[in-house]
Amino acid sequence: MPSQASDPNNREHLSSSEIDVVVVGAGFSGLYLLHKLRGLGLRTRVFEGASDVGGTWYWNRYPGARCDVESMQYSYSFSEELQQEWQWSERFSAQPEILSYAEHVADRFDLRRDIQFDTLVTAAHFDEESRYWKIETNRGDRVSAPFLVMATGCLSSTRVPDFKGLENYTGKTYHTGNWPHEDVDFSGQRVGVIGTGSSAIQAIPVIAAQAAQLTVFQRTPNYSIPSRNGPMTPEYEQQWKSDYASLRAEARKSRNGVLTNPNEVSAMAVSEDERQRVYEDRWEVGGTYFMAAFNDLATNQQSNDTAAAFVRDKIRSIVADPEAAELLAAKDYPIGTKRICVDTDYFEAFNRDNVTLVDVREAPIEEITETGLVTGGRNFEFDAIVFATGFDAMTGALLAVDIQGRGGRTLTEKWRGGPRTYLGLMSEGFPNMFMITGPGSPSVLSNMMVSIQQHVDWVVDGIAYLRAGDLDSIEPTREAEDGWVGHVNEVAHQTLFPQANSWYMGANVPGKPRLFMPYIGGVGAYRDKCDEIAANGYDGFCLQEAKNRVVTAAE
Ligand code: FAD
Ligand code: N01
Numbered sequence: 001m002p003s004q005a006s007d008p009n010n011r012e013h014l015s016s017s018e019i020d021v022v023v024v025g026a027g028f029s030g031l032y033l034l035h036k037l038r039g040l041g042l043r044t045r046v047f048e049g050a051s052d053v054g055g056t057w058y059w060n061r062y063p064g065a066r067c068d069v070e071s072m073q074y075s076y077s078f079s080e081e082l083q084q085e086w087q088w089s090e091r092f093s094a095q096p097e098i099l100s101y102a103e104h105v106a107d108r109f110d111l112r113r114d115i116q117f118d119t120l121v122t123a124a125h126f127d128e129e130s131r132y133w134k135i136e137t138n139r140g141d142r143v144s145a146p147f148l149v150m151a152t153g154c155l156s157s158t159r160v161p162d163f164k165g166l167e168n169y170t171g172k173t174y175h176t177g178n179w180p181h182e183d184v185d186f187s188g189q190r191v192g193v194i195g196t197g198s199s200a201i202q203a204i205p206v207i208a209a210q211a212a213q214l215t216v217f218q219r220t221p222n223y224s225i226p227s228r229n230g231p232m233t234p235e236y237e238q239q240w241k242s243d244y245a246s247l248r249a250e251a252r253k254s255r256n257g258v259l260t261n262p263n264e265v266s267a268m269a270v271s272e273d274e275r276q277r278v279y280e281d282r283w284e285v286g287g288t289y290f291m292a293a294f295n296d297l298a299t300n301q302q303s304n305d306t307a308a309a310f311v312r313d314k315i316r317s318i319v320a321d322p323e324a325a326e327l328l329a330a331k332d333y334p335i336g337t338k339r340i341c342v343d344t345d346y347f348e349a350f351n352r353d354n355v356t357l358v359d360v361r362e363a364p365i366e367e368i369t370e371t372g373l374v375t376g377g378r379n380f381e382f383d384a385i386v387f388a389t390g391f392d393a394m395t396g397a398l399l400a401v402d403i404q405g406r407g408g409r410t411l412t413e414k415w416r417g418g419p420r421t422y423l424g425l426m427s428e429g430f431p432n433m434f435m436i437t438g439p440g441s442p443s444v445l446s447n448m449m450v451s452i453q454q455h456v457d458w459v460v461d462g463i464a465y466l467r468a469g470d471l472d473s474i475e476p477t478r479e480a481e482d483g484w485v486g487h488v489n490e491v492a493h494q495t496l497f498p499q500a501n502s503w504y505m506g507a508n509v510p511g512k513p514r515l516f517m518p519y520i521g522g523v524g525a526y527r528d529k530c531d532e533i534a535a536n537g538y539d540g541f542c543l544q545e546a547k548n549r550v551v552t553a554a555e
Contacts (some may be wrong), residue, residue: 019145020047021463022135024121024401026111027055029151029436029452031102032078035109036460043146047137054102055153057095061179062386063210064202065095068227068342069258069447070286072240075101077248078453082108084241091236092229092287092342116141123402124148125171126431128513129235131473131544133433146472147463148452150398151436154444157396159509160387161535163326176203177391189383192373194365196222200388201341205349207386214349215356216379217365217373221330223311224341227511228286253524257442257450268302275375279310291336298336298495298520308335318413324357337500339444363428366405380527393503394517395419406428418506418513422476422484422540423530425455431475434459440488444504446523454523458530465534466543473544480540492516 023033026048037044050058067074071088086104089097093130106112108480116137123136133148135141158177160166174184175507191211193200196218197270208214240247251259267275275294282290312329319325328347349355363376372381395415403411406429414420414429423426424441425434435456437443443451466474476484492498498505498516507510519526 018141019043020387021045021147021149022047022124022133022145023123023141023149023151024048024116024124025055025151025153025156025397025436026050026053026106026117027058027151027153027156028076028102028449029153029456030055031105031106031109031111031113032076032454032456033149033151033436033460033535034111034114035078036456037463038114038500039261039283040460040464044114046111046145047119047121047135047141047218048117048165051117052103052284052498053106053112054099054505056155057099057102058436059156059158059179060177060199061095061181061505062174062176062199062203062388063184063206064344065176065199066090066092066177066202066229067098068092068198069449070287071098071232072237073251073447074098074449075450076105076453077244078243083244084434088232089209090229090232092227107263121401123404125404125408126406126433128406131431146432148433149436149459150315150401150433150438152397152401154394154397154437154448155391157392157400158395159390159392161389162510163373165369168370169368169372169385170370171382174384175387175389176200180301183275186384189217190381191381191384191386192217192380193372193386193388194360195388195390196220197388197390198222198339198341199390200386201343202344203291203388204355205343208349208355214352215358215382216350216360217360218327219361219364219377220333220338220543221328222338222341223330224336224343224346225283225288225290225311226286227342227344229344230285251447251450252454252527255522255524256445257447257523258288262292262295264295266300266391268296268300268308270294275306276310282312283310286547287342288340291340299495301496304334304336304496311335315347318351320351324350327357328358332495333500333502337495337497337504338502339504341371356375365502380394383443390503390508392509393506394444395506395512396509398435398438404431404434407431416513418515419517420481420485423526423533425458425530426474426476426541428476428478428481431473434462440484440524441519442521442526443518445518445520454530458534461534462538465538469543470546471543472546474538475542475544477540477542483540487521488519489515491519491521495520 020042021044023030023046026046030046034044071093120138121136125134132144134144154421158175189211190213193216194217201224274488278293280295313327316325360375366374419439421438421440424438437451463465501507505514
């Protein structure tokens with residue numbers, strides 16, 4: 001039997017006065033935070049709703065789930081030993097391997113002893129008198145701490161649309177983002193998949209190979225690039241490992257935190273033959289490298305049109321049924337402005353006799369019945385329905401917690417018109433509450449491992465700065481936040497991104513404010529900005545001394 005002090009699920013384990021930082025979430029963000037905060041000697045308590053570590057990779061166990069940033073890059077860089085010793089088996093590793101990696105990190109750095117699993121943080125209220133955050137959980141914990149870090153994930157709040165009759169369905173239902181731990185066997189079954197985003201695009205070929213019948217309900221087609229996944233070769237692994245320090249440094253300075261061999265030429269600056277050659281080469285290499293084929297695919301409509309047309313032609317060349325091919329070929333938004341997908345035999349799956357594509361754009365799903373669903377007056381019967389319907393992205397997990405800042409103002413109220421942050425790290429009125437990869441930071445537009453580590457380093461350095469200066473709180477000024485929100489919006493509107501009904505824009509959740517949530521100014525430029533702000537004594541932040549004196553960066 002574990003002792004009180006070592007049992008992380010013992011809620012009396014740490015009394016409030018012993019906790020310096022509460023972290024919510026034990027995905028890649030929460031794990032690295034805990035490790036770094038410990039390094040600073042801070043007593044940290046992590047609360048995690050799941051039964052173990054891993055976040056995204058704990059929850060998304062659907063068939064075919066894998067990363068689409070290469071594993072040599074989608075991994076931590078903070079420990080040289082870790083990055084040298086860990087071996088990935090594929091170019092793009094599958095979910096079980098990424099989850100094992102998260103578990104390995106937790107074991108290697110002895111992290112679990114400060115993580116309380118199966119516990120959801122339900123409320124976090126800032127007490128102005130003590131300047132402590134008071135935290136409540138669904139298991140009755142009440143703890144307080146001067147610092148709160150929300151490492152709750154951008155894609156962790158799953159979403160099933162509010163389909164009429166959903167409760168009547170008697171077959172099995174699954175959501176890709178909350179997949180069962182036990183094996184799901186679709187053999188001999190009639191399966192319906194709703195959605196054709198990244199999750200569906202990975203799951204469909206695998207489910208198709210197992211199920212008797214698979215019907216895919218598509219509202220919006222997606223552009224997808226073949227992954228060309230394969231086993232990790234010793235040569236490729238060594239290429240990275242022998243030069244990890246400088247390659248990682250280069251990625252940190254890059255636009256998306258990924259080394260994609262960007263071609264710094266406009267698609268309009270080359271001949272048609274040359275353009276096709278470049279696209280063809282990138283298509284053969286596979287993965288998101290395709291979007292770096294030219295330097296203006298995200299900003300120039302004409303350039304973007306050429307890439308989109310190339311991919312549509314590829315789809316037409318793969319899908320045998322011309323009608324299905326046309327339905328699968330996205331036409332009404334620029335390529336890349338909804339998250340580009342990466343697949344293994346996705347379009348090929350529609351050549352199988354047991355796979356049917358149903359367009360639900362013109363005739364939306366009317367209702368879920370006891371045995372299936374109805375759309376366009378047609379009745380479909382299923383043994384199982386898979387909801388690949390995505391997430392309440394970026395803000396969902398944050399707003400699911402009753403967060404109250406100064407004056408009892410809720411974050412929900414403050415963000416009613418859309419998220420407002422300074423640097424995606426903090427929000428005015430919520431002192432000492434940090435977000436990891438929050439809205440207003442490059443976040444989901446980047447290799448998240450790079451962005452997570454940059455945010456964690458910045459937050460932990462910030463806390464160290466406060467402590468060294470006998471300061472006890474940090475909060476962005478209203479002016480700095482307004483300026484940043486304006487900048488995020490302005491930069492987004494210099495691109496084609498706002499043209500798509502994407503989850504980046506909040507468009508997938510009815511009633512959610514429509515604005516482009518992540519910061520598209522680039523990972524490298526953003527890092528420089530964050531570093532400069534810190535170097536200038538936290539420009540744009542208001543710092544308070546323990547004695548209540550307000551200190552601004554100008555002092
Ligand atoms: P998460 O991994 O989402 O972890 C957040 C944790 O917080 C969760 O475990 C959740 O249970 C917990 N939590 C939330 N709210 C509460 C609460 N109130 N109380 C307690 N616990 C709470 N990114 C890439 O860069 N490259 C990829 O290839 C890539 N592939 C992806 C594939 C899939 C299927 C998905 C869904 C996302 C992918 N992402 C990818 C994005 C991915 O989310 C990030 O890379 C990264 O894993 C996020 O880590 P995190 O710790 O910030 O958040
Ligand atoms: O979710 P999504 P996801 N009726 O929101 C459809 C990351 N990720 O889980 O586009 C019918 O993209 C919806 O249609 P529409 C990655 O960042 C990465 O697939 O709104 N359909 C859409 O087709 C990704 O972007 C990987 O018209 C409905 C689908 O459901 C993010 O996670 C793998 C509907 C939802 O697609 C989310 O991806 C997986 C309705 N009422 C995930 N409501 C990698 O490979 C929704 N849809 C790295």
